[in-house]
Amino acid sequence: MDFLRPASWEEALAAKAEHPTAVPIAGGTDVMVEINFDHRRPDVLLDLNRIGELQEWEVGEETVRLGASVPYTRIIERLRGELPGLALAGHTVGSPQIRNRGSVGGNLGAASPAGDSHPALLAAGAEVEAVSVRGTRMIPVEEFYTGVKRNCLEADELIRAVHIKKADGPQQFSKVGTRNAMVIAVCAFGLALHPETRTVKTGIGSAAPTPIRARAAEEFLNAALEEAGLWDNGRIIPPSVARQFAELVSGAANPIDDVRGSAAYRRHALGVMARRTLGWTWDEYRGNERSARCA
Template identity: 60%
Template sequence: MDFLRPTTLDEAVAFKARRPDAVPIAGGTDVMVELNFDQRRPSALLDLTGVPELATPDRPSISDGWLSLGACVPYSKVITEFGAVLPGLAMAARTVGSPQIRNRGTVGGNLGAASPAGDCHPVLLAREAEVELVSERGTRRIPAERFYTGVKRNALDEDELIAGVRFPAVTRCAEQFAKVGTRNAMVIAVCSFAIVLRDGRVGAAIGSAAPVPRRAAEAERFLAAELPWEEGTALPGSLTRRFGELVASAAEPIDDVRGSAGYRTHALAVLARRTLTWAWDDYRSGERACA
């Protein structure tokens, strides 16, 4: 197995162009597990830890109406440095593994693995993020909802690398993320859900309950039309229940060792109701501002 270690982004994309079979590795929290269990034996690893362009910015910075996050920024820094402006992503990051894993793992790695159970995916979808891909041919950006193409499959071309993620800047928003697992920590989600209320718009997305992470589009449309945006009044139970039903209807779950399809459907409805209530309380109180 060859080990390729670029020190610049240009060098990294050049390596990837010459060796499209090379598997990118940053934190290694997914790739090394597969190697250790002999589930994968690539001919080359492309180490991205020495590429500074992929680890920046290390502080929130808005440019042209977008907030960018480098592919190799670790979860721990998402929590400490980006939590105030991307609270939903920080919430999801806190549920990832142990402190050691959060110090190593990255959002870019989560995207590259493209697992339906990836914790960051629902937040990226609900926040209408764009994934930035780079190759020797140039840079392209695609909406997160078009990035996931199947179970552990994504829209990367064989010569492309994930450079980062960017989020539209908004003047007012509230974000929540929640997941159900078989225990409280270091666990793969049985199901997960993210909601974003921003500038009169609603983002809602599910994880670990369909072949790919997906937005609950019907639930989004319903809630955007029914929320008392101007009045800021408390939400009636009928509204939260209907929202939960529509979120659950967007799922396409399976039975597996972590939970049954029926349980996932029920749990998503509960998560949707709870997170909507929390997010609405934040939104109408104005306690949490986003970038």
């Protein structure tokens, strides 16, 4: 196995172009597990740890440009305001040691349906900055995942950053595991309210071959909120609407039975999480609206 250690981003791109089968490694929280378990033995490892810019982020007008290797610990500590959903998801990643090493870039590269950051990215809205010696392209995160542990990156491409919409409203993230910490998701759910566009976006993890949005549920809820004028009047969401939303979220999933949980449980749990996270975000939205009006 060759171990390449490019000193700069340009060198990394050149190396990836030269060795298209090279597996990029940063925190190693996923790649090393796969190697240790002998699930994969890449010919070439491409170590990105010398490239400082991947550990940096910029907060812009609309988006946060998050370097691919920014560890979860940093997101939790520094970007809680701009990326609340992702910060909550980051809290559920592994142990403190893993959170010090693991990053969103790694989650995207691995593209496991159980990756914790995906539902938060889907709900917030995000684009993946994929770069090769040929140039840069921006991939909407919805289109990024193509199958179980597969993404749409070309063989010569590396993830440089993720551009995530700054929160314009409350966001929540919930994940079910059979342990109270350090657990891979049985299923997970992300929800973001976008008052500026008067829309709601969702993300489902670990309950389909790829992370997905529950689009029918979003459309139903968008219409229901609009129809009842709830964005303006700030009333509570009628329980029947919340129930219907939850059912549509359950229905959007396409889960399997596996050693971590049954398909039926995953559907059920997604519905519960959808209902609860909608309640929490909407309560927060109403609270914000009220205090904004008082001010």
